[in-house]
Amino acid sequence: MPVFEEILSRIQSDLSDSLLKSELYRGETTLYIKKQDIVSVCKKLKSDFGFNFLADVLGTDRFTDDDRFEVIYHLRNLTEAWFLRLVVLVDEKDLAVDTVSSVWKTANWEEREVFDMYGIKFNHHPDLRRMYMPQDFEYYPLRKEFPLIGIEGSIPLPAKE
Amino acid sequence: MGIESAFGDGYVTTTVDALANWARKNSVWPMPMGLSCCGIELMAMAGPRFDVSRFGSEVFRFSPRQADLLLVAGTCTYKMSKVVRKIWDQMPDPKWCIAMGACASTGGMFRSYPVAQGIDEFLPVDVYVPGCPPRPDAVIHALMQIQEKINHHSVMMDK
Numbered sequence: 001m002p003v004f005e006e007i008l009s010r011i012q013s014d015l016s017d018s019l020l021k022s023e024l025y026r027g028e029t030t031l032y033i034k035k036q037d038i039v040s041v042c043k044k045l046k047s048d049f050g051f052n053f054l055a056d057v058l059g060t061d062r063f064t065d066d067d068r069f070e071v072i073y074h075l076r077n078l079t080e081a082w083f084l085r086l087v088v089l090v091d092e093k094d095l096a097v098d099t100v101s102s103v104w105k106t107a108n109w110e111e112r113e114v115f116d117m118y119g120i121k122f123n124h125h126p127d128l129r130r131m132y133m134p135q136d137f138e139y140y141p142l143r144k145e146f147p148l149i150g151i152e153g154s155i156p157l158p159a160k161e
Numbered sequence: 162m163g164i165e166s167a168f169g170d171g172y173v174t175t176t177v178d179a180l181a182n183w184a185r186k187n188s189v190w191p192m193p194m195g196l197s198c199c200g201i202e203l204m205a206m207a208g209p210r211f212d213v214s215r216f217g218s219e220v221f222r223f224s225p226r227q228a229d230l231l232l233v234a235g236t237c238t239y240k241m242s243k244v245v246r247k248i249w250d251q252m253p254d255p256k257w258c259i260a261m262g263a264c265a266s267t268g269g270m271f272r273s274y275p276v277a278q279g280i281d282e283f284l285p286v287d288v289y290v291p292g293c294p295p296r297p298d299a300v301i302h303a304l305m306q307i308q309e310k311i312n313h314h315s316v317m318m319d320k
């Protein structure tokens with residue numbers, strides 16, 4: 001069984017054109033990927049390195065002036081028990097990332113959740129609707145400027161009598 | 162050897178209200194609306210240890226059309242509020258409502274955008290039960306409060 005460290009250096013050299021930087025923290029590797037290359041990188045990781053399971057896709061709002069949002073992908077190789085984290089930085093002026101649902105079907109719903117909570121659009125997504133909030137909801141609840149208690153009257157309650 | 166041997170051929174006098182209220186308060190059939198962890202305590206209340214059948218409420222009805230009491234146990238989100246209200250509207254009169262636990266009463270610790278801050282925003286609640294979750298005996302106490310309330314109803318006059 002190949003050691004993950006060897007594989008990681010192979011991944012890093014293979015993807016060097018798309019790689020912004022890589023981090024190691026508490027035994028977990030994070031690769032920052034250029035936004036336009038995310039689909040090709042994911043395809044390569046799945047076919048060449050056996051990352052056959054997309055465990056999670058999530059967003060974060062860093063509330064910074066540039067590259068405000070991040071889209072994070074947790075990948076797993078189930079046969080070798082490897083874990084890899086990919087990060088794509090998304091600027092507020094261009095809130096769109098290409099969908100990876102063509103690589104892993106599970107990305108369909110997980111990207112919908114990121115869209116619902118942060119308003120990040122996913123290009124070529126087959127079914128980009130809101131996941132939890134009502135379809136006509138106007139806000140994105142996990143953005144930092146959204147008040148914790150919500151906006152009064154934005155979700156109607158049934159009438160009392 | 163039933164009650165008829167004590168009465169013989171005699172009769173008893175009572176009022177319609179007293180008879181109807183006596184029957185109603187000892188057969189309050191709950192519609193369990195277990196929305197989260199309070200639902201577990203609700204089940205314990207129906208189980209043999211706390212045994213709500215001592216109060217005539219062991220018949221949990223999963224159809225609102227056969228229920229008298231809506232027992233909302235747990236966190237009610239905005240999304241669920243429409244469902245809860247629909248179930249309440251399907252219940253025949255007379256009907257009562259218990260808000261069980263901190264979440265159903267006030268939103269509880271979920272002071273956040275998806276959770277309705279108390280089911281009394283869209284339901285007429287009769288009894289609130291504090292606790293997170295309340296003990297089953299606290300819910301039985303709430304049921305006894307409902308029974309007390311039924312006792313003061315009048316069948317002839319509208320509620």
